[in-house]
Amino acid sequence: MNALQRLFRFNGGVKPDYHKEPSTHLPIAVAPTPTLLVIPLHQSIGGPPRPLVKAGDGVLKGQRIGDADGNVSSAVHASTSGTVVAVEMRLMPHTSGLSAMCVVIEPDGRDEWVERNPFDFRAATPTATRDYLRDAGVVGLGGAVFPSHLKLNAGKQGKLDTLVLNGAECEPFITCDDVLMRERADRLLKGAAIMREMLAASRVLIGIEDNKPEAIAALEAASAGNIDTTIQVVAVPTRYPAGGAKQLIRVLTGIEVPHGERSTDYGVQCFNVGTAFAIYEAIALGQPLISRIVTVAGNVGQARNYEVLFGTSMRDLVALCAPLPDTDRVIMGGPMMGFRMPSDDVPVVKATNCVLVGSQKLFPQPPPEMPCIRCGECAKACPADLQPFEMYWFSRARIFGKAQEYHLFDCIECGCCAYVCPSRIPLVDYYRFAKSEIWAREVEKDAADLARDRYEFRLLREEREKQEKAAKLAAKTAAGREKAAAALAEAEKPARTPDEEAKHALIAAALERAKAQKEQVHPENTGNLTAEQRAEIVAIEARRAEIREQAKPHLRQDD
Ligand code: SF4
Ligand code: SF4
Numbered sequence: 392m393n394a395l396q397r398l399f400r401f402n403g404g405v406k407p408d409y410h411k412e413p414s415t416h417l418p419i420a421v422a423p424t425p426t427l428l429v430i431p432l433h434q435s436i437g438g439p440p441r442p443l444v445k446a447g448d449g450v451l452k453g454q455r456i457g458d459a460d461g462n463v464s465s466a467v468h469a470s471t472s473g474t475v476v477a478v479e480m481r482l483m484p485h486t487s488g489l490s491a492m493c494v495v496i497e498p499d500g501r502d503e504w505v506e507r508n509p510f511d512f513r514a515a516t517p518t519a520t521r522d523y524l525r526d527a528g529v530v531g532l533g534g535a536v537f538p539s540h541l542k543l544n545a546g547k548q549g550k551l552d553t554l555v556l557n558g559a560e561c562e563p564f565i566t567c568d569d570v571l572m573r574e575r576a577d578r579l580l581k582g583a584a585i586m587r588e589m590l591a592a593s594r595v596l597i598g599i600e601d602n603k604p605e606a607i608a609a610l611e612a613a614s615a616g617n618i619d620t621t622i623q624v625v626a627v628p629t630r631y632p633a634g635g636a637k638q639l640i641r642v643l644t645g646i647e648v649p650h651g652e653r654s655t656d657y658g659v660q661c662f663n664v665g666t667a668f669a670i671y672e673a674i675a676l677g678q679p680l681i682s683r684i685v686t687v688a689g690n691v692g693q694a695r696n697y698e699v700l701f702g703t704s705m706r707d708l709v710a711l712c713a714p715l716p717d718t719d720r721v722i723m724g725g726p727m728m729g730f731r732m733p734s735d736d737v738p739v740v741k742a743t744n745c746v747l748v749g750s751q752k753l754f755p756q757p758p759p760e761m762p763c764i765r766c767g768e769c770a771k772a773c774p775a776d777l778q779p780f781e782m783y784w785f786s787r788a789r790i791f792g793k794a795q796e797y798h799l800f801d802c803i804e805c806g807c808c809a810y811v812c813p814s815r816i817p818l819v820d821y822y823r824f825a826k827s828e829i830w831a832r833e834v835e836k837d838a839a840d841l842a843r844d845r846y847e848f849r850l851l852r853e854e855r856e857k858q859e860k861a862a863k864l865a866a867k868t869a870a871g872r873e874k875a876a877a878a879l880a881e882a883e884k885p886a887r888t889p890d891e892e893a894k895h896a897l898i899a900a901a902l903e904r905a906k907a908q909k910e911q912v913h914p915e916n917t918g919n920l921t922a923e924q925r926a927e928i929v930a931i932e933a934r935r936a937e938i939r940e941q942a943k944p945h946l947r948q949d950d
Pocket of ligand 1: 780
């Protein structure tokens, strides 16, 4: 820890009960490979990957089964070796209860890897390194699953001032980053060093809430012998949501990123500590992202952190922790920002940092929602400096344009406003509803714009084809007219007189004779003559030569 690091404070925030201890007593365990893996193709922000396998294909562990759809996307890999039994729609770990395309793999038990080779990022161009990480499926593991290769870009200036690694992990119950930092600190630091080099950052600040002394100690010990002195471990005050990217940047650097702007505009980029570890594994070991650490906590006999293969059913995972009989729900994430799952038989994905098991006793039904009394408590608690009650009014009234004017999309859905609201209004639900409506309208608008562009293009094409057809027809008509005129002129010529006919015949005969003379055979060209004709020509030529020979002395005398 750098004692000299000056810290700042973000506005708002709350101090909920953390419930973190139960899942940190035991070390990380490896969850067993299930009998069936259901791996969703779409596990990151951006376009859903294209499937590269079909039912019946054999796959190896780490084999790419979904190819990134463009640059804003990320590849997906087989979590173990086995056989693809289906590529089909399956229920997603999302509160909507919607299904999406998944690759279903029956493991063969061999857990056989594809060939793995370290990637020499120093010898590669930055673009090639980013492409490699996209194809290795590395995304942000803090929950947002933004493709990491897009953030590992130093921009036009070619360098950043500060790389922030987020180890705050402020959400109650969740401890996956805590145990990762405790148990894998050295590899995490190697990942941080790779990222620092890629971003040409002047320094790396690893921010950890001060309620994780073991993690801080482990990272400090690992960094003690580290030659990269630009990496600093910084303990920050425990206050929810210190783990919000803008909030942590504010605490560590004092920079307040304004609404609608990005931290990179201020020379700072922020990644989760789990992402740094995934980057180390991809670059140094050649291993794509096929698993992550997941906290299983809440209404269970033994809370714990597991290294879980993507595609493992949450039901199988929860079963490892002895769920209590009154369990009635499974939440992905924590109690503040998490989502209740439509079923416990949904797969663990890259965004799954926690599977929180719930019951009526643990999370009692909130009292009925009351009218807003405009007390302003929500605004005081908001760490993003928003006016939650205004956004609530406009979201509820479906006046989404006004909600956006109040920076709805800067809301990080931390839940602080709802946590303090005396009227027990589920404010975040209203914001999520408004955001999804706005997105849906934008998708509809984009689709309508596309349809209109297509229609206008079709009209243009039809008009052009019409004009080309008319031009062809006009040219054809003109040619026909010329031909008809010529025929008419010929037909209208006066008939020849008998004298003219005789003259015409004489001229034709003379032309024929001239042609015959021209074609008369040369003595040397006797190919078409009979033997008698050739003999006669030879005799004539011999006689001519004799006469020329007799005339020579006379000619010489004359000379
Ligand atoms: S805290 Fe609740 S009651 Fe108070 S202003 Fe905000 S929304 Fe209204
Ligand atoms: S959920 Fe949104 S509006 Fe409410 S406190 Fe958090 S950032 Fe502010």
